[in-house]
Amino acid sequence: MEKPLLPLSSQLSLQNRVYEVTLNSAFLSWKEVETRPKRTSGNIYGPLKAAGSHYVPVCEIISVQETEEDCPSTDTGKWHKVPQSVAESNQHAFTVCYVERTQKHRWRCSDVTLHCTDRTLCLQWVQAIREQLSLLTIRPKRLLVYINPYGGKHHGKRIYEQKVAPIFSRASISTDVIVTEWANHARDHLKTEADLKKYDGVVCVGGDGMFSEIIHGLISRTQCDSGVDQDCSDEPLIPCSLRIGIIPAGSTDCICYATVGSNDPVTSALHIVVGDSQPMDVCSIHHNNTFLRYSVSLLGYGFYGDVLTDSERKRWMGPARYDISGVKTFLSHRYYEGTISFLPADENVGTPRDKLQCRSGCNICRLPSADKQVSKDEESVSDIETKGVWKVIRGKFLAINAACMSCACPRSPKGLSPSAHLADGTADLILVRKCSRFDFLRHLLRHTNKDDQFDHPFVEVYRVRQFRFTPRYEDTDSELDLREAEGTGHKRFFSQICREHPACSCSLAHSSWNCDGEILPHAAIQVRVHCQLIKLFARGIEEQSVFEEPYALSAI
Ligand SMILES: Nc1ncnc2c1ncn2[C@@H]1O[C@H](COP(=O)(O)OP(=O)(O)OP(=O)(O)O)[C@@H](O)[C@H]1O
Ligand SMILES: CCCCCCCCCCCCC/C=C/[C@@H](O)[C@H](CO)NC(C)=O
Ligand SMILES: [Ca+2]
Numbered sequence: 394m395e396k397p398l399l400p401l402s403s404q405l406s407l408q409n410r411v412y413e414v415t416l417n418s419a420f421l422s423w424k425e426v427e428t429r430p431k432r433t434s435g436n437i438y439g440p441l442k443a444a445g446s447h448y449v450p451v452c453e454i455i456s457v458q459e460t461e462e463d464c465p466s467t468d469t470g471k472w473h474k475v476p477q478s479v480a481e482s483n484q485h486a487f488t489v490c491y492v493e494r495t496q497k498h499r500w501r502c503s504d505v506t507l508h509c510t511d512r513t514l515c516l517q518w519v520q521a522i523r524e525q526l527s528l529l530t531i532r533p534k535r536l537l538v539y540i541n542p543y544g545g546k547h548h549g550k551r552i553y554e555q556k557v558a559p560i561f562s563r564a565s566i567s568t569d570v571i572v573t574e575w576a577n578h579a580r581d582h583l584k585t586e587a588d589l590k591k592y593d594g595v596v597c598v599g600g601d602g603m604f605s606e607i608i609h610g611l612i613s614r615t616q617c618d619s620g621v622d623q624d625c626s627d628e629p630l631i632p633c634s635l636r637i638g639i640i641p642a643g644s645t646d647c648i649c650y651a652t653v654g655s656n657d658p659v660t661s662a663l664h665i666v667v668g669d670s671q672p673m674d675v676c677s678i679h680h681n682n683t684f685l686r687y688s689v690s691l692l693g694y695g696f697y698g699d700v701l702t703d704s705e706r707k708r709w710m711g712p713a714r715y716d717i718s719g720v721k722t723f724l725s726h727r728y729y730e731g732t733i734s735f736l737p738a739d740e741n742v743g744t745p746r747d748k749l750q751c752r753s754g755c756n757i758c759r760l761p762s763a764d765k766q767v768s769k770d771e772e773s774v775s776d777i778e779t780k781g782v783w784k785v786i787r788g789k790f791l792a793i794n795a796a797c798m799s800c801a802c803p804r805s806p807k808g809l810s811p812s813a814h815l816a817d818g819t820a821d822l823i824l825v826r827k828c829s830r831f832d833f834l835r836h837l838l839r840h841t842n843k844d845d846q847f848d849h850p851f852v853e854v855y856r857v858r859q860f861r862f863t864p865r866y867e868d869t870d871s872e873l874d875l876r877e878a879e880g881t882g883h884k885r886f887f888s889q890i891c892r893e894h895p896a897c898s899c900s901l902a903h904s905s906w907n908c909d910g911e912i913l914p915h916a917a918i919q920v921r922v923h924c925q926l927i928k929l930f931a932r933g934i935e936e937q938s939v940f941e942e943p944y945a946l947s948a949i
């Protein structure tokens with residue numbers, strides 16, 4: 394068969410009506426040619442429609458296949474019912490499966506079956522669409538998938554098999570699937586064993602903890618392959634080349650929610666299929682000259698550290714553990730003393746209170762940042778950063794939180810820091826000073842509504858590139874020595890500290906850091922944000938206007 398030339402245009406039938414169907418390099422469109430009154434649809438989220446016209450961007454077509462009439466299509470199991478008159482005259486048909494946007498940033502697979510008068514025409518259409526899809530080289534063809542069967546409500550395996558695998562197979566993506574058997578199985582496999590050259594991306598099925606395993610494996614592997622020492626806190630890190638997909642099946646799913654706009658497995662699978670790419674910042678955390686962990690969402694000391702410590706003992710409860718531990722920690726009302734020093738970000742990246750939310754194609758994330766200038770100027774990141782002036786704050790804090798991104802999640806739809814950016818090379822540092830229980834509750838509740846959680850006299854927020862935290866008394870002894878002393882019964886020093894905390898009934902002067910849902914072993918840490926160190930199969934949260942008619946049609 395001859396190679397179809399574009400634009401390709403034919404009169405084809407759909408549900409007993411005749412349509413002018415056109416394919417060019419950007420869109421597949423179909424427009425009714427009959428003159429009778431047109432049916433209008435109330436759903437603005439479907440394929441773009443203008444007076445009976447439908448447009449699907451080629452980059453949002455998932456697959457095309459010849460449809461065998463009166464028999465189930467091979468991958469969906471659905472029967473395609475063809476009205477009698479059409480069936481008689483149009484025996485041949487092809488089905489195009491494409492992305493359809495629904496409410497709350499969710500994507501679905503939708504399909505349209507177009508009937509042709511002869512098979513040659515039908516095959517010509519299938520070939521033309523497939524050729525356009527083959528030009529989309531950003532789409533992954535082979536993926537390495539890790540499933541945590543114990544994340545969230547333990548549904549990871551079922552979610553993957555029932556909702557995600559059929560979409561990958563429809564999009565002709567081949568997969569190697571590993572169901573993890575122990576914690577850190579995925580991390581260690583990626584670090585040392587996986588043949589990464591074979592893949593176009595890595596997918597994790599699980600929550601934020603599982604995602605954390607994947608980034609630790611990939612980042613460590615990349616640094617190791619390039620001879621970068623992760624213990625050296627001011628050495629620039631090498632960005633990872635493989636993109637990561639998240640199929641949400643955890644308890645918080647904050648990284649998925651904040652990068653896609655929902656925690657829906659089908660939506661995530663479709664972002665992987667269309668080959669989206671969203672760069673993301675990563676914080677490295679060191680204690681003296683020892684690398685501890687990476688973080689992409691919340692790094693929280695005090696309240697969120699204590700919630701996590703308590704909730705780990707309640708893992709059997711599933712996602713509800715965070716609510717129970719949240720209330721318990723709130724009631725305990727512990728505060729912690731220490732010193733925070735930080736290097737503020739340049740003003741051109743905005744401020745945490747500027748209400749400029751990070752959205753798909755964000756202008757702030759596209760600005761050249763200190764990290765990104767490194768290769769151009771051949772100046773190291775630390776050279777650039779030492780030009781800034783460090784600020785120092787001492788005090789008593791209920792919570793110290795650093796958010797590299799908004800940390801939006803179903804519990805807090807605008808997140809811990811609603812204006813934080815995914816890929817600007819900064820984190821928002823939120824300091825909640827000692828205040829009354831009532832005030833702290835008002836602050837916490839504002840995470841769940843539209844009010845500004847930073848608009849309190851006891852809350853400060855800074856956009857930073859680096860920060861350090863030293864708990865009080867850290868200067869006299871190492872905290873591990875203190876913990877050992879506690880373990881061996883030498884509690885005098887500790888009880889002295891705690892007598893200085895009237896509200897604190899426990900024997901610990903230190904909290905722990907909650908690092909993306911994992912507990913860190915040290916309270917004194919140094920943190921640096923690495924701009925765009927990793928990439929996800931995502932595009933950031935889309936503005937509503939992307940899928941409303943006027944915008945979309947003016948873009949055509
Ligand atoms: N096979 C396994 N057995 C036990 N633990 C595992 C296994 N695979 C992964 N893990 C660990 O399970 C922990 C929790 O996983 P995950 O993040 O998927 O769910 P979650 O904690 O319920 O959700 P979230 O992190 O969103 O709050 C992770 O720290 C991960 O290292
Ligand atoms: C007493 C009322 C409390 C209401 C408080 C609501 C605030 C919710 C804010 C949640 C932000 C979660 C940030 C994400 C953190 C994840 O990294 C981590 C691991 O999944 N999850 C948690 C809960 O630590
Ligand atoms: Ca950031």
